[in-house]
Amino acid sequence: MNVIEARGLRKEFTVRAKAGRFRRTSSVVSAVDGVDLAVERGELLGYLGPNGAGKSTTLKMMTGVLHPTAGDLTVCGYAPVPQRRRLAARIGVVFGQRSGLQWDLPLRDSFTLLRHVHRVPAGEHAAALRRCTDLLDLGSFMDTPVRQLSLGQRMRGELTAALLHSPEVLFLDEPTIGLDVLSKQAVRQFLAELGARGDTTVVLTTHDLADIERLCRRIVVIDHGRVVHDGTLTQLHERYGSQRRVTADFAVPVVPGDVSGLPGVTLESAEAARLVFALDSTAEVGDLIARLVTWGTLRDLSIAEPEIEDVISRLYLSPATSIMS
Amino acid sequence: MVDRIRPYLALIATQVRGQASYRTSFFFDLAGNVFFLGADLLALLVMLRTSGSLGGFDRAQVLVVFGLSQVAFALADLAVGNIERLRTYVRSGTLDTVLVRPLGVLGQLLAMDVGTRRLGRLVYSAGILAYALRLAHVHWTPAKALLVVVAPVAGAVFFASIFVATATVAFWWIESGELGNIVTYGGRDFTGYPVSVFGGWFRRLFAYALGMGFVAYYPALALLGVRDPLGLPGWVGWAAPAAAPVAALVAGLVWRTGIRHYRSTGS
Ligand SMILES: Nc1ncnc2c1ncn2[C@@H]1O[C@H](COP(=O)(O)OP(=O)(O)O)[C@@H](O)[C@H]1O
Numbered sequence: 001m002n003v004i005e006a007r008g009l010r011k012e013f014t015v016r017a018k019a020g021r022f023r024r025t026s027s028v029v030s031a032v033d034g035v036d037l038a039v040e041r042g043e044l045l046g047y048l049g050p051n052g053a054g055k056s057t058t059l060k061m062m063t064g065v066l067h068p069t070a071g072d073l074t075v076c077g078y079a080p081v082p083q084r085r086r087l088a089a090r091i092g093v094v095f096g097q098r099s100g101l102q103w104d105l106p107l108r109d110s111f112t113l114l115r116h117v118h119r120v121p122a123g124e125h126a127a128a129l130r131r132c133t134d135l136l137d138l139g140s141f142m143d144t145p146v147r148q149l150s151l152g153q154r155m156r157g158e159l160t161a162a163l164l165h166s167p168e169v170l171f172l173d174e175p176t177i178g179l180d181v182l183s184k185q186a187v188r189q190f191l192a193e194l195g196a197r198g199d200t201t202v203v204l205t206t207h208d209l210a211d212i213e214r215l216c217r218r219i220v221v222i223d224h225g226r227v228v229h230d231g232t233l234t235q236l237h238e239r240y241g242s243q244r245r246v247t248a249d250f251a252v253p254v255v256p257g258d259v260s261g262l263p264g265v266t267l268e269s270a271e272a273a274r275l276v277f278a279l280d281s282t283a284e285v286g287d288l289i290a291r292l293v294t295w296g297t298l299r300d301l302s303i304a305e306p307e308i309e310d311v312i313s314r315l316y317l318s319p320a321t322s323i324m325s
Numbered sequence: 326m327v328d329r330i331r332p333y334l335a336l337i338a339t340q341v342r343g344q345a346s347y348r349t350s351f352f353f354d355l356a357g358n359v360f361f362l363g364a365d366l367l368a369l370l371v372m373l374r375t376s377g378s379l380g381g382f383d384r385a386q387v388l389v390v391f392g393l394s395q396v397a398f399a400l401a402d403l404a405v406g407n408i409e410r411l412r413t414y415v416r417s418g419t420l421d422t423v424l425v426r427p428l429g430v431l432g433q434l435l436a437m438d439v440g441t442r443r444l445g446r447l448v449y450s451a452g453i454l455a456y457a458l459r460l461a462h463v464h465w466t467p468a469k470a471l472l473v474v475v476a477p478v479a480g481a482v483f484f485a486s487i488f489v490a491t492a493t494v495a496f497w498w499i500e501s502g503e504l505g506n507i508v509t510y511g512g513r514d515f516t517g518y519p520v521s522v523f524g525g526w527f528r529r530l531f532a533y534a535l536g537m538g539f540v541a542y543y544p545a546l547a548l549l550g551v552r553d554p555l556g557l558p559g560w561v562g563w564a565a566p567a568a569a570p571v572a573a574l575v576a577g578l579v580w581r582t583g584i585r586h587y588r589s590t591g592s
């Protein structure tokens with residue numbers, strides 16, 4: 001059975017704006033515009049898209065915060081809004097921009113409160129808390145008021161808070177936004193381990209591609225409220241013609257020869273002794289190397305796999321988003 | 326039952342501890358509340374001094390109406406007064422985090438913000454009521470003893486309904502602050518005076534259509550054993566607390582509709 005199933009999921013917002021002194025205009029924004037999605041138990045799904053694509057809105061519908069305008073949606077077998085409370089017992093949620101912790105109290109107190117809120121037996125709660133404390137290294141700031149925590153420390157606290165009742169599905173909306181490099185790494189490491197255990201389904205929204213590359217086998221890319229890709233990273237590369245890069249360093253400066261005979265190969269740059277080629281999925285690296293050695297003595301050669309940034313930016317270059325205003 | 330309310334009790338305990346970290350503001354709020362309450366009372370006394378009576382009632386009787394209204398309001402304010410912060414929660418997105426907990430939304434919001442600092446106002450109001458009842462020489466019967474407890478509680482439910490219903494407007498209209506205040510505090514001030522002071526459509530609308538006459542005025546008539554100069558029969562005073570569940574029902578409907586229209590905020 002799928003843990004999450006969405007069919008034709010839509011959310012429209014009516015936005016009213018002042019137009020002149022007394023007039024008001026209202027327009028309809030389709031934040032989510034017909035999303036179909038099925039997520040199996042134990043998957044770690046990356047939900048990717050530029051700002052305003054509709055990621056947060058999708059998550060809010062899945063967590064019972066927002067009522068869908070149209071479409072079918074079940075999470076853990078529940079209809080999120082009508083069965084909000086029952087669903088809430090089985091999911092964990094972290095909204096990167098909002099805090100679920102008690103601002104004025106030591107971090108520990110938020111966790112104690114959550115034990116009562118979710119009615120978790122004391123023993124189970126203690127075990128879960130110990131595990132998170134170890135993995136996320138909370139020990140040193142457990143007794144610090146939340147308002148005094150750094151963003152990274154707070155986010156580690158939020159993750160723990162979302163997991164103490166052992167949810168089946170964990171929803172994370174931009175969990176690494178604004179974090180320093182070390183905290184980002186700690187969060188990713190933690191999520192990787194959680195994903196590896198395989199008993200928690202994780203849906204992660206982000207616009208940080210490094211999150212996805214590191215963590216998620218399956219990537220759903222959303223743009224203007226629509227799913228534009230659903231598959232693995234490799235499939236994404238294939239579909240959007242992402243390119244490997246071959247950098248060749250010669251012993252002495254060379255004049256690059258002709259590569260028109262090599263399908264899928266283009267010369268990107270030539271600087272003295274260094275030549276850089278872009279290769280799409282039809283190109284043969286071997287043929288290129290065979291040609292290179294006829295131009296001079298090769299000192300070094302490196303092949304870089306496609307950069308996910310390139311792929312995504314290609315995706316995002318749809319006409320509507322590339323217009324500068 | 327205890328099991329069902331334990332999470333809310335935990336929320337209350339947590340937030341009281343959080344509040345205690347701001348001792349000075351706790352004190353100033355308390356002082357401020359008593360000051361404003363005193364100002365209300367003073368205005369009433371000045372009015373009574375010049376005319377000796379109000380709407381056909383003498384000083385002690387007017388004070389009984391005032392006291393009942395004040396106690397009812399103070400109780401409601403203590404329990405749900407902070408619901409007006411709903412607007413802040415909607416605007417800041419805090420409501421999102423409330424919605425992902427396996428608890429009722431209204432219960433959580435109330436528990437997250439119990440106004441312990443408004444305790445002073447309740448004590449003060451109860452003092453005024455007790456003093457007014459003595460001054461008015463009420464002839465006590467068991468039924469009246471019951472009414473003097475039930476009426477303020479029912480009145481509190483009535484005010485609580487107004488608080489909740491007006492705060493709910495925030496779901497559609499985030500900048501709804503002033504409207505809520507006018508209805509809430511206007512309602513409190515209206516109920517503090519004998520209804521007979523007001524006239525015409527104003528009285529019909531507020532006292533009867535909106536039911537505010539049943540909060541303090543009619544129960545006070547029953548306690549004082551006085552006939553209604555406006556001509557309603559004597560049992561109305563005893564039945565007046567029944568207005569509270571009606572108000573609560575309406576507020577509940579408004580609240581449910583509001584929650585369904587919650588649209589969060591873009592982040
Ligand atoms: N509460 C809201 N009211 C009006 N418009 C909204 C609201 N929430 C989101 N939007 C709009 O919907 C679109 C999608 O927003 P969002 O889901 O937050 O995108 P993302 O999380 O991918 O950045 C944006 O155009 C945003 O302005």
Ligand SMILES: [Mg+2]
Nearest residue numbers: 055056174592
């Ligand atoms: Mg977002």
